Amino acid sequence: xxxxxxERRLRAHLEQAPFLIGVADGRWDIVTEDGLKWPxxxxxxxxxxxxxxxxxxxxxxxxxxxPIDPPSGTFWDAVRGEILSAALRPFGSGQVGxxxxxxxxxxxxxxxxxxxxxxxxxxxxxxxxxxHWVWTEDHTVSDLLSVLSELLNSASYEGLRGKR
Amino acid sequence: xxxxxxxxxxKGNDRRVFVHIAGTDAVxxxxxxxxSTLGDGLRSAGIRIDDGVxxxxxxxxxxxxxxxxxxxxxxxxxxxxxxxxxxxGHAHIVVHSCRRIVVTINYQNRSIERRFSPAxxxxxxxxxxxxxxxxxxEAANDKLVLEICDSDRRPRSxxxxxxxxxxxxxxxxxxxxxxxxxx
Numbered sequence: 099x100x101x102x103x104x105e106r107r108l109r110a111h112l113e114q115a116p117f118l119i120g121v122a123d124g125r126w127d128i129v130t131e132d133g134l135k136w137p138x139x140x141x142x143x144x145x146x147x148x149x150x151x152x153x154x155x156x157x158x159x160x161x162x163x164x165p166i167d168p169p170s171g172t173f174w175d176a177v178r179g180e181i182l183s184a185a186l187r188p189f190g191s192g193q194v195g196x197x198x199x200x201x202x203x204x205x206x207x208x209x210x211x212x213x214x215x216x217x218x219x220x221x222x223x224x225x226x227x228x229x230h231w232v233w234t235e236d237h238t239v240s241d242l243l244s245v246l247s248e249l250l251n252s253a254s255y256e257g258l259r260g261k262r
Numbered sequence: 263x264x265x266x267x268x269x270x271x272x273k274g275n276d277r278r279v280f281v282h283i284a285g286t287d288a289v290x291x292x293x294x295x296x297x298s299t300l301g302d303g304l305r306s307a308g309i310r311i312d313d314g315v316x317x318x319x320x321x322x323x324x325x326x327x328x329x330x331x332x333x334x335x336x337x338x339x340x341x342x343x344x345x346x347x348x349x350x351g352h353a354h355i356v357v358h359s360c361r362r363i364v365v366t367i368n369y370q371n372r373s374i375e376r377r378f379s380p381a382x383x384x385x386x387x388x389x390x391x392x393x394x395x396x397x398x399x400e401a402a403n404d405k406l407v408l409e410i411c412d413s414d415r416r417p418r419s420x421x422x423x424x425x426x427x428x429x430x431x432x433x434x435x436x437x438x439x440x441x442x443x444x445x
Contacts, residue, residue: 113291114291115280115289115290115291116289118278118280119280119420122350122351122352123420192405193442193443197443211443221445223445224445227445228441228443229414230409230414230415244418248418
């Protein structure tokens with residue numbers, strides 16, 4: 099029996115349309131083999147085709163106190179079961195380069211208001227600068243997955259960092 | 263490794279249908295038998311289709327960089343079998359009282375307008391606006407996004423525009439620069 103209210107909320111969101119639409123469209127899904135070990139959950143996200151780059155990336159999100167607090171996460175090596183090395187991470191210009199930067203927190207968090215570490219660590223002005231990206235309890239994990247998916251399928255996404 | 267945890271497994275003859283309803287962002291996900299009709303499936307899910315309300319087919323799967331806006335479809339007949347609607351095992355339908363929504367888009371000192379089906383996505387509308395305004399190069403690298411007029415709300419690309427309005431058959435957007443996250 100799941101007693102953790104945050105885990106119950108996540109599991110409920112995984113049964114709802116915003117997440118299922120992404121699954122049906124082939125944009126993302128949860129990895130069930132060792133994919134959900136609370137508070138950590140691993141998802142894969144499809145990426146646009148780029149020379150020498152994979153067709154998908156894995157992300158591991160930490161969901162303590164979800165959805166009151168946003169998740170925090172990073173790219174994940176699903177084979178080794180560890181944080182993805184820099185060379186194997188996606189790279190790009192503009193928003194892609196900023197959100198997927200590796201020079202902040204050693205790349206252990208996404209540089210975006212929907213990431214708990216980023217939104218709390220010295221970015222008190224972000225709610226004013228980016229009011230459309232203020233996380234509330236009404237947001238779900240699909241909102242973060244949608245941001246990551248759009249970045250990985252945008253013209254700004256260039257491929258693997260190690261192949262620059 | 264890719265087996266899905268989210269949602270009940272779809273049975274062989276069942277189809278997953280996402281129902282987008284006017285004026286709400288709470289999309290419903292229902293499973294319907296492939297051979298059942300649109301009217302039967304919606305009724306069994308407790309979704310009423312009142313007089314004057316139409317059901318429209320959602321266009322295609324998510325296309326992250328849509329560059330073509332097709333001609334608009336007519337409303338669906340309620341005796342349409344779901345099997346004719348689904349692609350890849352699922353479908354999107356939009357329930358709305360407006361057959362078309364007049365969309366106005368403002369960019370700098372220009373304003374353009376077109377009538378879209380409520381089933382169109384924000385991504386499709388944005389793609390049309392960028393082509394119509396001749397902004398292909400400038401909009402590259404995703405620098406321009408749609409923001410609902412007089413708000414700071416920027417709907418996701420896969421949102422159906424019919425969900426952004428209930429009775430009014432009109433929407434207004436500003437095409438604005440996306441702010442790169444800094445700090």
